[in-house]
Amino acid sequence: MSPIKPTPLCPVRNVECDVLVSSEIRYRRLFETAQDGILLLNGETAQIEDVNPYMMVMLGYSHADFLGKKLWEIGAFSDIASSQANFDEILSKGYVRYEDLPLITAKGERIEVEFVSNSYDCDGIKVIQCNIRDISARKQAEMAVLVRNRELMESNVELERFAYVASHDLQTPLRNIVHFAQLLERRYKDKLDAAADEFIGFIVDGAKQMGTLITDILEYSRIRGHSIPMQPVRAADALAQAVGVLGPEIEATGATITVGDLPKVMAEPTHLASLFQNLLGNSLKYLSPDRPLTISVSAERAGANLWRFAVTDNGIGIEAAYHNKVFEIFQRLNPAAEAEGTGIGLTMCRHIIHRFGGTIWVESKPGTLGATFFFTLLDASPAV
Numbered sequence: 001m002s003p004i005k006p007t008p009l010c011p012v013r014n015v016e017c018d019v020l021v022s023s024e025i026r027y028r029r030l031f032e033t034a035q036d037g038i039l040l041l042n043g044e045t046a047q048i049e050d051v052n053p054y055m056m057v058m059l060g061y062s063h064a065d066f067l068g069k070k071l072w073e074i075g076a077f078s079d080i081a082s083s084q085a086n087f088d089e090i091l092s093k094g095y096v097r098y099e100d101l102p103l104i105t106a107k108g109e110r111i112e113v114e115f116v117s118n119s120y121d122c123d124g125i126k127v128i129q130c131n132i133r134d135i136s137a138r139k140q141a142e143m144a145v146l147v148r149n150r151e152l153m154e155s156n157v158e159l160e161r162f163a164y165v166a167s168h169d170l171q172t173p174l175r176n177i178v179h180f181a182q183l184l185e186r187r188y189k190d191k192l193d194a195a196a197d198e199f200i201g202f203i204v205d206g207a208k209q210m211g212t213l214i215t216d217i218l219e220y221s222r223i224r225g226h227s228i229p230m231q232p233v234r235a236a237d238a239l240a241q242a243v244g245v246l247g248p249e250i251e252a253t254g255a256t257i258t259v260g261d262l263p264k265v266m267a268e269p270t271h272l273a274s275l276f277q278n279l280l281g282n283s284l285k286y287l288s289p290d291r292p293l294t295i296s297v298s299a300e301r302a303g304a305n306l307w308r309f310a311v312t313d314n315g316i317g318i319e320a321a322y323h324n325k326v327f328e329i330f331q332r333l334n335p336a337a338e339a340e341g342t343g344i345g346l347t348m349c350r351h352i353i354h355r356f357g358g359t360i361w362v363e364s365k366p367g368t369l370g371a372t373f374f375f376t377l378l379d380a381s382p383a384v
Contacts, residue, residue, distance in 0.1 A: 043126025
């Protein structure tokens, strides 16, 4: 059997000959300039009959080192074609692909490649074309990303554990500070000068605020440190639980809460209730002094398997420049600087919603329509 040869030039010029010559020139140009290694093998003898320049550079072999050799006789390919059986498999399947294939160059350097073979007939001769792409740089980059991600995950776990332990251990000394400051306030109120009474009041208020902050940090670390197994949850039940917890604040502000028909969604009951509690609590804190507080909770379809919820109030609202900033941890915005809070609640809301596979955002026109917090949750109806 004769080796594969380029298409010969026609002795007599005609249109068909010109087409063949042009096709051969284009093929050779692609073959010679390709940025992947290319081998052409005789499908019956298994001998290498042509190799492009990129393959020679990639593996460090000369043209003569390839020609007439069988694939498994080239040291770099011994792992994938170490026997006639391996070659027969490549030939019988026609298309074979090896991912993350290790090859050893003539200098003994290890590289990672993607190996793809295809077979076709050329003038009655079975030809196997092997395309080989060096993916070493890509694999190294992927490995670097994996290592970095693992380091970040480990760092986040350590930070969350530290926040939990530190916050928990701070509770006891803080309770002592509050207790003894209150004792001073009760025993010595009006027995010292006005400045002393004021200073004691600052200590008590500051300690109480720190206690609230520690409690919120503990809750935040619990949410971030544990996976959330989702299940079908009635949103109305979670909202009712939140309203029950906030009962005293709702009564104190005289707020009116209206609730529309709420669906069953994929969530975790406790965290969904916490979500509603934080959003309603936010409305209760930032009510307008000029009008009675009204809050509405509603939901509407946002897609085949998605619900969009809206928690709307007529409070003081939020300036457009802060619509994203309110979800950042420890952010408490003016003009409500005197309102109680730690700036963690909306951060927890965002984290909960992201864990549930949804999104959360706010729209507001300060002084007119208050604020509306929107968030999306997956429909639970198909899972019921």
